[in-house]
Amino acid sequence: MKKKKKLYIYILIVIALFGTIFFLNQSNKNELYDKPVSDLNPATRAILDDPNYQNIILPAELESKVDSNEGSFVYFFASDCGFCAQTTPVLMPLAEDLGIDLPQFNLREFEDHFRKYAINYTPTLAYFKDGVEVARLEGGISTNGSSGYTEQNYIDFFNEHGGQGAAAQ
């Protein structure tokens, strides 16, 4: 009887421990990136809850966006890139105002995609249709007279390549 009781206690402890480990693993895995938080670059960890970086796509989604016959914009950025940190808070609200869905691809987490999509400079805003890159803007926004694009450059780019994807606006 006593032995049985002890056995139950052992079993309970083992279950509790495994349960805790499982729970912690689940809670540690980031939904946006589908990776454990500990595997993310520190700069990516810092923007996980930033409202300007919530439209993250992963490699498989990126491929489907590129291949889409409706056309899609993609914002290639890197979480550790200063030029991107200046550009994103301007660009995301701008796209939203125009009714454009702007998926964000964090190259710092998927570095082989620099070469795959021939990204020379972060950030790069590109427009894809039927698996072909139609156009891109390389680099970020100009701040206080520094080299870069204006908001109007981005608006023009969105309008020019809006196609069917932006027809809803």
Place this chain on the structure above:
Amino acid sequence: MKTAGLVKLHMWDKLLIGFTMIILFAVFIAGCGSAEESNENQGHSHGVAATESEQLETTASLADMPAFLDNHTPLTTELYSEVGQYMDILEMIHCYCGCMDDDPAHDSLLRCYLADVEPGKVTWSDHSTSCGICKMEAEDVIAMAKQGKSTDEIIEAIDAKYKPNNM
């Protein structure tokens, strides 16, 4: 005898439960700790220093390119292969990507490419691979140096193009 047996069992119970509690508590605290840490970082999304987010790789010489370049475009690889020849100018250039405002900071544009150069041991930084400004600046610097411009002229041109007015 019976009482003694019960006491013994209780002791085991207590030990085991206590032990489990300690482990659960430790794990819980560790979990909360890392959550807090990530929350802290969010306060200043610019706050992650380039020295924390970059990855370093060593090779034997400036002619041996780091393996991380396999992930990058020919333009990026070309830049990395050229910075070694223009180190004296690049270390005079301010990088306007923000990395020089960090703590600890990069000390020049050169640091975005090369962390350390010693005989037989070159330490590369991959910071510039994901830094549009770092590449644009270095491209301009190298192009101007090839035209024979002086270091002062290059510094002036880079500041005029990339330096925000409020800096």
